[in-house]
Amino acid sequence: MTRVSSGPAYLNEGGLAQIEAALRDLRVAAPVTLLPDTLVAAGLADQYTSLHTLVGPVFVAWNGRGVSALTLAEDPAVFETRFRAEFARPISRGRAIPDQLGRAIQSRLAGDRHVKVPVDWRGRTSFEQAVWKKALEIPAGEVRPYSWIAREIGHPKAVRAVGTALARNPIPLVIPCHRVVRADGHIGEYGLGGPTNKRAILAAEGVDIGSLEQMAQSGMRYLGSDTTRIFCLPTCRHARRITLRHRVSFPSEMGAQAAGYRACKVCRPAVAA
Amino acid sequence: MDDQLPMLLGRDLDAAFERLVREHQARVFSIALRLTGNASDAEEVAQDVFMRAYRALGEYPPERIRELRLRPWLATIAVNLSRNRFRRHRPATTDLDDIARSRAGDLAAGDRDTPHHEVARRESTAHWQRLISALPDRYRVPLVLRYVDDLTFTEMSEVLGQPLGTLKAQVYRGLRLLRAAHDSTERKELSA
Structure with a gap:
């Protein structure tokens, strides 16, 4: 889209036209990374990488607004297809997770619930966000019943909806939905690999699941x-x-x-x- | 290229933003590169320009977006951010490899297979970048906007908030200074 401009006649005096040409020749193409990086920063595209966790490698996706998804790492192509279907945004394998975000996620996975991990909440209802944020208040090594979350967020009768919201948690581990269990002592379902993984994570955090179940079974x-x-x-x-x-x-x-x-x-x- | 874009941005910012970046990335990056003198700074500045534009557009009412003149508007943001970056990290020497790489699309510097004309072009680019970086801000910015970004004097006046006459004088004076600096360099090289 070069716009041809005929400069004033005086510019040709003293060879200034040559300088103009040299300056015009300083236009450059943008680096190939500028467009994808800008879209990620704006939250209009995501990147992902794999991280090692207690339950094995996981894919974690992020954009400029924060972490957007975390799931067990299987086939990258399958993950990308599912991500696009759920979030309606392009996603590509990132070169590396931004340092600050990576450190925050690792701290959270290590049980530090106070470290701030930015999360992309777009498209999530205020009820879901309230449930997930409440789950974040449960310390590592402890569990709470679904009904506890429901009461704490001001919807004491919405116990089933709390379960649904936890099942829809897009970033398990970062949002510790594994720390929410049934009041009757059953571990309950878990999106990141089922109850076996939930049990393993809780045990690693120091929860004595056997005693918990035994106590619940005795009423x-x-x-x-x-x-x-x-x-x-x-x-x-x-x-x-x-x-x-x-x-x-x-x-x-x-x-x-x-x-x-x-x-x-x-x-x-x-x-x- | 701006004809439909403001309207599309006003209608659906998220859907049209990629097109905004695609259409303006080269000129925004070029402005940033020539004003900061450093390719990695320029890439950060360019990304920041688009992020600020995105946030601003998200707050503007659609009718204001439709009336936006994107070329001078983006140039204004690019100039302001580049000036800040240049003031903070004024390069003691221009990063020649940086500039050459961006110019040549990441051709490895010092590549033995680099054609002779490409080497000459890199040297020329580095030479003019050095001369521009040495100019005072009041000449450097108008020259970059006028020749690197190809803005009209009217658009430049919008970007820099100065009268047309002042800008024309600054461009003319800037060209003369560059001419003198260029001649001086050539004389030094001949006598060396």
């Missing part, structure tokens, strides 16, 4: 201390400090309260059904 849901008269969810960091001698089990919140116990202010079991 007990809460643990209290007869010294503090406080009751907790079983995996709460305070519940785990109760010595066997002082440990008391309760089948329900009402039962605990009737026995004169108050709810722990850290794990807030009173909101859990």
Whole structure:
């Protein structure tokens, strides 16, 4: 699209036209990376790479707005096809994940829930976002029931919807939906490789799943201390400090309260059904 | 090339943004390269230009986008960001390899198979880049906009907020300074 311009006559004096030509010759083509990198930065395209995790290699996708997807690494072509179908955006294999984002993801995978990982929330409902953000509050080594999330986000009856939202979590591990389990002690489903992987991740985080299941099967849901008269969810960091001698089990919140116990202010079991 | 683009951007920014980048990337990158003198700085500046444009367009009402004159608007952003970058990292010496690579589409510098005319072109590019980088801002920017980006004086006036007469004088003076610097270099080379 060169626009031909005839400069003023004076420019030809003293050979200035030669300088003009030399300057025009300084136009260059853009680097081939400029367009794809700009589209990724704007969030109009994504890049992905593989990361090693506890459950094996995963593909993690990101754009300028944050992490957009995380899934078990299988066939890259299949992943790209699925991604395009779900997000309606182009995706390509990235040269490398941006340093800051990569470090933040690794810290989150290592159990640091306080590290900020930017997430691309576009296309997600406010309910889904509330569920995922609440799941982020559960510390590594602890679990909460679906009903706990539902109550905490102000929709106590939407337990099934919480399960659906967690199943739709686009970035498992980064958003620790594996820390949400059924109130009856079953581990529940898991999108990143099923219950086996969920069990492995929780065990690696320090959750004693066997005891948890055993306790639930015996009908007990809460643990209290007869010294503090406080009751907790079983995996709460305070519940785990109760010595066997002082440990008391309760089948329900009402039962605990009737026995004169108050709810722990850290794990807030009173909101859990 | 701007005819339909503002209208398309006003209608669906996300759908038309790729076309905006595709159509303007070479000129935005060229402005940034010639004002910063460094290819990697220029690529960062160019990406930043488009990101700022994207964010701004996302906030403008459609009627304002439709009336945008994209060439001077993008040039304004490119000049401002390049000036900031140039002030922060004013190159002590121009990165000749950088410039040559971008000019020659990533041809490896020093490649034994590089044709003679390509080597000569790289040297010429580096020579003029050095001379431009040494010019004061008030001459460097108008020259780059006028000849590298091919803006009209009216568009330049829009970009730099200066009267046409002032810009014409700056361009003329800038050309004379370049001519003098070029002649001086040639004299030095001949006497060396």
